[in-house]
Amino acid sequence: MPAVRNKIIISINTSWNVVNFRKGLIEALRSRGYDVVIVAPRDEYSSLIAAMGCRHVELDMDNSGTSLLRDMVLLWRYWRLLRRERPLAFVGFTIKPNVFGSIAANLSGVPVINNISGLGTAFVRGGLLLRTAKALYRVALARSKMVFFQNDDDRILFVDGHLVRKEQTGLLPGSGIDLVRFAPSSEVRTRSDAIVFLLVARLLWDKGVGEFIEAARLVRQELPGVRFQLLGFLDVENRTAVSRQNVEQWVGEGLVEYLGSTDDVRPFLRAADCVVLPSYREGTPRSLLEAAAMGKPLIATDVPGCREVVDHAVNGFLCKVRDPDDLASKMIEFAMMDDASRARMGAQSRNKVERQFSETIVIEKYIRQIERLSALAAK
Numbered sequence: 001m002p003a004v005r006n007k008i009i010i011s012i013n014t015s016w017n018v019v020n021f022r023k024g025l026i027e028a029l030r031s032r033g034y035d036v037v038i039v040a041p042r043d044e045y046s047s048l049i050a051a052m053g054c055r056h057v058e059l060d061m062d063n064s065g066t067s068l069l070r071d072m073v074l075l076w077r078y079w080r081l082l083r084r085e086r087p088l089a090f091v092g093f094t095i096k097p098n099v100f101g102s103i104a105a106n107l108s109g110v111p112v113i114n115n116i117s118g119l120g121t122a123f124v125r126g127g128l129l130l131r132t133a134k135a136l137y138r139v140a141l142a143r144s145k146m147v148f149f150q151n152d153d154d155r156i157l158f159v160d161g162h163l164v165r166k167e168q169t170g171l172l173p174g175s176g177i178d179l180v181r182f183a184p185s186s187e188v189r190t191r192s193d194a195i196v197f198l199l200v201a202r203l204l205w206d207k208g209v210g211e212f213i214e215a216a217r218l219v220r221q222e223l224p225g226v227r228f229q230l231l232g233f234l235d236v237e238n239r240t241a242v243s244r245q246n247v248e249q250w251v252g253e254g255l256v257e258y259l260g261s262t263d264d265v266r267p268f269l270r271a272a273d274c275v276v277l278p279s280y281r282e283g284t285p286r287s288l289l290e291a292a293a294m295g296k297p298l299i300a301t302d303v304p305g306c307r308e309v310v311d312h313a314v315n316g317f318l319c320k321v322r323d324p325d326d327l328a329s330k331m332i333e334f335a336m337m338d339d340a341s342r343a344r345m346g347a348q349s350r351n352k353v354e355r356q357f358s359e360t361i362v363i364e365k366y367i368r369q370i371e372r373l374s375a376l377a378a379k
Contacts, residue, residue: 001281006035006038006043006088006089007035007086008029008034008036008089009037009038009041009085009089009090009092010037010038011039011040011078011092012038012039012040012093013040013041013061013095013097015038015056015093016043016047016048018038018040019046019048019052019091021175022175023052024178024362025363025366026053026054027052028367029367029370030053034088037055038054038296038362039063039078039081040056040058042060045272056100057081059074059078061097063239065095067088067374068188071096071100074378075103078103078104078105078200079108081104081109081339082104082105083248083289087110088373089110089112089145090110090112090113091115091366093117094117098114098116099136099137099140100140102140106142106143111145111368112144112145113145113146113147113148113366114140114141114147114148115172115173116147116148116149116283117150117283118150118282118283119154119157119281119303133170134163137158137163141163144164144168145373146168146369147169148169148170148172148301149170149283150171150172150174150175151228151282151284151305151308152171153304153305154283154305156172158178159312170365172284173284173308173362174309174357175289175292175359175362176357176360176361176362177286177289177353177358177359177361178359179353179358181183182247182265182293182294184294185292193273194225194322195324195334196226196227196273196274197226197228197267197270197272197275197299198231198271198276199274199275199278200277200287201285201287202233203232203234203241203242204240204241204242205240205241205242206279207279207280208280208322208327209242209278210321210324211324211327212228212324212327213255213256214328215325215326215331216256217329219253219328225262226327226331229256229257229258230259230267231259231262231268232261234261234363235262236317240268246277251375252269265290266294267300269290270294271295272296273296273334274296274298275287275296276300277299277300277301278299278303278319278321278324278327280301281304281305281308282303282306284305284309284357285300288300288310289309292309292357293350295349296349297315297316297318297345297346297349298315298316298321298349299317299318299319301318301319301321301327302318302319302320306318309352309357314348315345315348315351316334317334318330362376
């Protein structure tokens with residue numbers, strides 16, 4: 001009987017993502033005796049990976065670039081790494097690992113599990129970039145043992161586009177939320193407090209930042225005391241990034257407060273009345289899940305990903321995509337509600353996350369797939 005390999009390679013486009021979003025999965029794998037190796041670019045969070053009991057292999061990747069030469073170099077580096085490590089499975093998150101890591105794993109005979117957490121700019125904007133992305137996904141996912149999606153719209157799009165076979169696919173409730181770490185606060189906001197709307201996201205136009213700002217202008221005309229806040233990275237490398245100059249201009253106008261970026265969103269969520277995400281398309285947005293777990297009402301666009309988290313007029317409101325007027329009307333409607341109605345919405349958010357989005361659901365689905373691969377390898 002051959003020796004059973006127990007090494008799992010997890011590859012993501014930032015170490016920050018590993019530390020903040022994959023800790024529960026890594027702990028679950030290690031508790032079952034798996035040797036977890038993290039393959040990701042080096043950033044200020046890489047030093048924290050060793051404390052999670054994992055080995056970190058640094059791998060540079062041009063996350064937002066489209067250079068064929070750089071991507072071929074990335075493919076070669078993945079192939080060389082996988083030939084050396086010979087893991088039981090390659091688990092890919094985010095676009096570049098899902099595409100080039102998966103192709104390299106296929107060439108190396110390593111089983112692949114993918115997580116398509118969102119479709120990115122190419123699927124929002126279309127054109128040549130979209131055609132290229134589809135062609136790459138079709139090749140990369142052809143032999144994957146499981147391709148997890150975070151909403152059924154994305155899964156159907158990939159299946160109908162012949163990018164993946166239906167029997168290869170599964171659904172996850174986002175990244176899953178730690179319901180102990182993200183829990184409602186016992187603090188009670190008083191009626192005299194100004195209503196605070198908070199947008200938590202990387203500051204990209206595709207996240208609806210422009211619509212949030214225009215809606216803020218409209219709301220302020222009727223309700224001058226309402227406050228608007230932005231929390232998230234100014235991602236200057238992304239082609240759809242909002243510039244620092246834009247943000248400084250909005251802050252200067254008094255339209256919005258920019259809170260910077262943080263490793264712990266909980267204090268900011270706790271201080272908000274409503275969390276807003278006017279995104280053009282999502283996988284299952286973690287910012288909404290975290291806010292919901294903390295008992296916050298939500299306002300989001302009626303698009304794939306967001307509509308999975310927001311039940312209209314139950315735990316928040318859905319608005320039209322790319323429509324600041326409709327977003328403003330939903331904000332005004334929320335601001336005019338009484339305290340008891342807003343509290344009921346927040347309680348419904350928490351209930352929904354407890355039922356559908358617990359981190360344990362996600363971890364169990366991954367463990368099931370990996371143990372299936374382990375059993376096959378033992379034969």
